[in-house]
Amino acid sequence: MTESNHSPRIDLVSDTATRPTAEMRAAMAIAPVGDEQRNEDPSVNALTERVADLLGQDAALFLPSGTMCNQIAIAVHCRAGDEIIAAANSHIVGTEGAGAAVFAGSSIHSIDCVRGIFSPEDVAAAVREKEPKHPRTKLVSIENTSNRGGGSVWPLETVRGVIAEARSRGLLVHMDGARLMNAVVASGVSARSYADGFDSVWLDLSKGLGCPVGGVLAGSHSFIEEANVWKHRFGGAMRQAGIIAAAGVYALDHHVARLAEDHANAALFARLISALPGIRLDPADVETNLIFFDVAETGLSAFELRDRLLEHGVRIGAEDAMSMRAITHLDIDEACVREAAKALEIVLQA
């Protein structure tokens, strides 16, 4: 993996830790560019057409981040007084600065659910009766894979059931696909099948796909037209952005199938550490590239373990005092995973 004076040797803190490969940088260096704000950047246009087609949507918009994809979608779909149904542990609930409240004046009705996946019945139960004093339920948002659900993959039947329930109640549906391609590779369900029926759906380029920056939001022509207004309003409209969009096209060509390696490395790491004293996790829960594990019985807090692992050149995130999260990615190979598990073993023995 890439080394620098500032980064640990083995960085499992996030799949955003990837550095663009030499080949990706070469593709970026020769990218044709133009003024993206005027739709004149050929590389941005190539990327958005590619993602719209991949997701079976009319059109797509290149944005600087996944958070902006979620917030723009919410701002287009919801108005002040509306409510969004989402899993309690989802990114839009806890990790976007209450953006739904700030930009769309909307509350979130969060569903406590196992592994970040909820059912059509959960949606039915969360919809508010139409009464003047109630928020107006407007949107259902799902996260696939679910980050804090452990990288869990939504079964396609559940997605379809949730969409059908939402539609029957006149609700809109949105998918946070920050790690959608992980779900695609793990399940064998195509991105187009997963995205079918959503009013908005996006994927992140800067996570498992290994790009330095960017997300792509897709939907109908009228949705994207309105989303583009918000893109300008948020200051997310760029200029010669083809230089970064080219990384996205490169990643879609070269970095999708290889996500299976990240999943295999995550499964290996889970197996290795599940045998260590005091570490609690079920390797069967590791469906993609995220590994959450409980350290309460090790005699050390997650924060202490995190700091001691860093002394061995390994970075793993502490979620809270008792649990940790490791993520495999493009810059992590099998040897890194074995070394990280060994470092954890040494720290625990000490």
Ligand SMILES: Cc1ncc(COP(=O)(O)O)c(C=O)c1O
């Ligand atoms: C599920 C999910 N949604 C949205 C985001 C936000 O993406 P970004 O960091 O590109 O803003 C993340 C980032 O970790 C995420 O995990």
